[in-house]
Amino acid sequence: MSWLIFAVAFWLVTWAINAALASSSAASTRVVKILIPALFGAAILVLWEGVVRGLGVPEVVLPAPSVIGAAIAANLPTLGLDWFQTIIKGGLTGYLIGAFAAVVAAVLVDRVPFLKRGLLPVGNFVAALPIVGIAPIMVMWFGFDWHSKAAVVVVMVFFPVLVNMVAGLEATDRLSRDLIATWGASYWQALFKLRFPAAMPFLFNGLKIGTTLALIGAIVAENFGSPTLGVGFRISTAVGQLALPMVWAEIAVAALSGSVFYGLVAAIEKAVTFWHPSQRR
Amino acid sequence: MTRATPILAVLALILAVWYLAVPMANIQWEVDQAARAGTPTNPAGALGAVLPQTALVLANPDLIPATYAQERPVLPAPHQIVEELWKTTAGTKLSSKKNLVYHGLVTLTSTFWGFVVGSLLGIVMAVMITRSRTVEMGLMPWAIISQTVPVVAIAPMIVVLSNSAGLGEHLGVENRLVSKVIIAAYLSYFPVLVGMIKGLRSPDPMQLDLLKTYSASEGQGFFKLRLPASVPYLFASLKVGIAASLVGTIVGELPTGAVEGLGARMLVGSQFGSPIMVWAALFAAAILGGVLISIVRLAEGLVTRRMGVRA
Structure with a gap:
């Protein structure tokens, strides 16, 4: 019971601190902007731990964060191999191929207005x-290993990136296009020096949507057959064995990879589109 | 008509490419079958080193018709899928487990409830976030992080949790439905949240100042200005939300041990090695998605016209 009281008290205290921080004059500083969600997250973890311990929730229903942490520490090699199989081999490969194919397709579509009006x-x-x-179909075509997972990811990433890139290639205004034409720029010069940079905010919009889709595709495809490793494989087998701390450990790995993946793309966006109003300070 | 022509042309092009690809994908099996039956077939020839499938098709043109009628093709022809769709919708009893309409309705039920729960959650969170700075700074980063977490990873856990909590019994529905609804809501709340925040903040300072000169209270300002102003944004995100809800339901039907629903149909089809069944379920899901989005679009048209927007 004391666990429960402590957890609720911790929750209330962090809430009060957050409320004070958010309305203080330091609210717009960088530290506070990170501190507030961090406190919020910590409060949820403590509340979770407190409820599980205080109410004696059995481990097969919901393991406490500390137990999950122990499971992560104990299974690092397995988690690492699963991560490499699913996230890098399946997810990242497919993501890169899909995004590249979509950009090339967008440039092609952009050259033929008739195609653009129909394909968009x-x-x-x-x-x-x-x-x-399409995951089961891809598994039938490309086998159980990571190739089929990458193929699913390629198709899933392709369409959002294509749609955004086509919109981005149209984003230049008449004045800039006329200007670059008066400088005698060829189609390719205009494409690389004017239209590609202008399309970047749109492209990254699609790329960011694609990050989550890539991981979903890579993990879902493992439900239709996979070698004996991979995040999705491990989750479905561990659920069958009621090894719930292991399931949550894999969830943590997937969640962390997803957030880091998104963060990376967002960081690249910031570096590439530093000139865009949404990135200005 | 001028708008439809390019779309129809692209669709016709896709169909043509598809029909051309079918023999290439399926010819190997036919050649193997013929060889096993002792019928002579022609080898791929010199072209075979570069394009083995194409060469095989060109060398054995008499086998092409058979590639369009295989029982377990690598790539089924579109008319085979349409046939299967027809057979499993109009051709069987509605209550039968083989009927796709039945499975579609199961998927539709959880898509609908997931959409309702997710949209309400998104709207409520958006209102809270626009009202309180503390909530915004604490909650918003986590809402973003929640979407970078691949939901399929959590799906089996949601099943375990909602089963042991007996949520379904309390609500008087199946546990399986509850977990699917949670997953669908998890995917569909975010677009609504983002759109709604944008919408609630869309009134410009001049309009807000005007209301202040009328000495309108906070609540009046919310109901008479902010809420109506957010409606176009809301509908734009509801369209994304209902598509996301359908994806969530289908994803939720895979690891939850579901025996009914379009996702389960795909799983069963892939386990029994029956590609046409998987393709038919995929097309049924696509049709369902298209219909759902059109319904939201229709509702959008009605509501915005009612609110005085001229098309």
């Missing part, structure tokens, strides 16, 4: 469909 509504429609459904 179709692409928009396909981007909204449950593409994860």
Whole structure:
């Protein structure tokens, strides 16, 4: 019971600190901007631990964060191999191929207006469909190893990036295009010096959407058959063995990779599109 | 008509490429079958080193018709999928486990509830975030992080949790439905949250000042200005949200041991090595997605016209 009281008290105290911080004059500084969500997260973890211990929730229902932490520490090699198989081999490979293919396709589509008018509504429609459904087909085509996972990711990433990139290539205004034409720029010079940079904010919009989709695709495809490693494989087998701390350890790995992946793309965006109003301070 | 022509042309192009690809994908099996039956087939020839499948098709043109009618093709022809769709919708009893409409309705139920729960959650969170700075600074980063977490990783855990908590029994529905709804809501709340925040903040200072000169209270300002102003943003994100909800439901049907629903149909089809079944389920899901988005679009048209927006 004391655990429960401590957890709730901790929650209230952090909430009070956060409220004070948010309304203080230091609210817009960098430290506080990180501190507030960090405190919020810590409060949730403590509350979780307190509820599990205080109410005696059995481990097969919900393990406490400390138990999950211990499971992570004890299974680092396995987690590392699973991470490499799913996130790097399946997810990242597919993501890079899909994004590259989409950019090339967008440039091609952009050259043929007729194609653009037809392909864009179709692409928009396909981007909204449950593409994860192709996972079983890809597993049938490319086998159980990471190739099939990468193939699913390629298709999932392709459409959002394509749609955004096509929109981005149209983002230059008439004045800039006229200006670069008066300088006698060729199609490719105009493409690389004017239209690509202008398309970057749009491209990164699609790329950021793609990060989550890539991980979802790579993990879902493992439900349809995989070698005996991988995040999705481990989760489904560990659930079967009721080894819940291991499941949560894999979830933590997936969550962390997802956040880092997104953060990386966002950081690259910041470096590439430093000139865009949304990045200015 | 001028807008439809390019779209139809692109669709026709996709169909043509598909029909061309079918023999290439399926010819190997036909050649193997013929060889096993003792019928002579032609080898791929010199071209085979570069394009083995194409060469095989060109060398054995008499086998091409058979590639369009295989029972377990690598790539089924579109008409085979349409046939399967017809057979499993209109051709069987509605209550039968083989009927895709039945599975579609199961998926639709959890998509709908996931969409409702997710949208309400998104709207409530958006209101809280726009009202309180503490909530915004504490919650918003976590809302973003929640979306970078691949939901499929959590799906089995949600199943375990909602089963042991007996959520379903309390609500008088199946546990399986509850976990699917949670996953669907998890995916669909975020677009609504982001759109709604944007919408609630869309009134410009001049309009806010005007309301202040009318000495409107906070609540009046919210209901008479901010809420109506957010409606276009809300509908834009509801369209994304309902698509996300459908994806969540299908993803939720895979690891939850579901025996019904379009996702389960795909899983069963892949386990039994029946590609046409998987493709039919995939197309059914695509059609369902298209219909759902059109319904939201229709509702958007009705509401915005009612609110005085001229098309």
